[in-house]
Amino acid sequence: MGALLELTQLGKTYQTPAGPAVIVRDFNLRVGHGEFVCIIGHSGCGKSTVLSILMGLIDPTEGGVILAGKEVTGPGTDRGVVFQSSALLPWMTARENVLLALEEVNAHLNASERRNLADGYLKQVGLDEITESYPDALSAGMRQRVGLARAFALEPKLLLLDEPFSLLDAMTRMELQEELMRLWGKDRKTVVMVTHDVDEALLLADRIVMMTSGPAATVGEIMKVPFPRPRHRATVADHPEYYRLRDALLAFLERQTCEAPSVNECDGPPFDPYLGEPEEAKVERPPLVAEEELAVVERYTGLNRFRARFRREGAS
Numbered sequence: 001m002g003a004l005l006e007l008t009q010l011g012k013t014y015q016t017p018a019g020p021a022v023i024v025r026d027f028n029l030r031v032g033h034g035e036f037v038c039i040i041g042h043s044g045c046g047k048s049t050v051l052s053i054l055m056g057l058i059d060p061t062e063g064g065v066i067l068a069g070k071e072v073t074g075p076g077t078d079r080g081v082v083f084q085s086s087a088l089l090p091w092m093t094a095r096e097n098v099l100l101a102l103e104e105v106n107a108h109l110n111a112s113e114r115r116n117l118a119d120g121y122l123k124q125v126g127l128d129e130i131t132e133s134y135p136d137a138l139s140a141g142m143r144q145r146v147g148l149a150r151a152f153a154l155e156p157k158l159l160l161l162d163e164p165f166s167l168l169d170a171m172t173r174m175e176l177q178e179e180l181m182r183l184w185g186k187d188r189k190t191v192v193m194v195t196h197d198v199d200e201a202l203l204l205a206d207r208i209v210m211m212t213s214g215p216a217a218t219v220g221e222i223m224k225v226p227f228p229r230p231r232h233r234a235t236v237a238d239h240p241e242y243y244r245l246r247d248a249l250l251a252f253l254e255r256q257t258c259e260a261p262s263v264n265e266c267d268g269p270p271f272d273p274y275l276g277e278p279e280e281a282k283v284e285r286p287p288l289v290a291e292e293e294l295a296v297v298e299r300y301t302g303l304n305r306f307r308a309r310f311r312r313e314g315a316s
Helices: 047-055 094-105 111-124 140-153 170-187 198-204 233-238 242-259 289-300 303-310
Strands: 005-016 019-031 036-040 062-067 079-082 158-162 190-194 207-211 219-224
Touching: 005 047, 019 047, 019 062, 019 219, 036 047, 036 198, 047 079, 047 158, 047 190, 079 140, 094 111, 094 140, 111 140, 140 170, 170 198, 170 233, 198 233, 198 242, 207 242, 219 242, 233 242
Parallel strands: 036 190, 036 207, 079 158, 158 190
Antiparallel strands: 005 019, 005 062, 207 219
16 A cells, blocks of 8 residues: 655745755655654754644645645645644633534534534543533643544544644653554554654654754654554563664764754854844744644634634734
């Protein structure tokens, strides 16, 4: 069976007052049906840029992405996304947040049927008793569970996870890793996940893609994870290959640190396109995270039609 997802000579360059900034160059990857792939690398190496291209939120400068035989040219419900923070609409209940996804892909069902489906997805992540709760009444872990339920409710071909557990405490992170493995094991959706955590990658992934440090980051090495499934944290840690693979991942990241350009070798600090010189800065700094996440949710899920209905008064 051929690859479900193909990234070919993918590149992204931004124009800045200091000249072109090459973030990613010649990124090539094939992901099979039902495969779980993790991408690791240092902060700022372009992992999230690659994921944003897969989401259809930004366009590549070079190359392209093929998903299930079709070129990715924008957002779509064939991809479910879970972000670092939950990106839930705060004026909607847990159920209503999941219903947003269901209304996109199950419009043929009546309201009662969609409601039952939403409650079913929330039950799968252990939240069947808080369906009427608003995000501000939920813990960070609960909000991420709602985000997972919403992503799975789309029944997507591809699940994209952007460090979904990085903002959680250690115990909650471990619980949600187990929850994700359980949910994924039911129908083996194809997953691409960005993470900084080598232990998380070894626990979850079939293959681990190691990105070089930027500028012009690309695929450095790809590691096949040999642990059998279903996986359990204790048995994975006890596997005779675990620490050898873990050391290999850490050694790769260490080499990237050593090979990265030193600030001391430059004429000055690295150029920040959002700051620049006071008179010359021409690139606007991105909006605050909360507003950005709201825009992403609306654009990605096709929810512009909900803008007038649900946006708070005074929001742009």
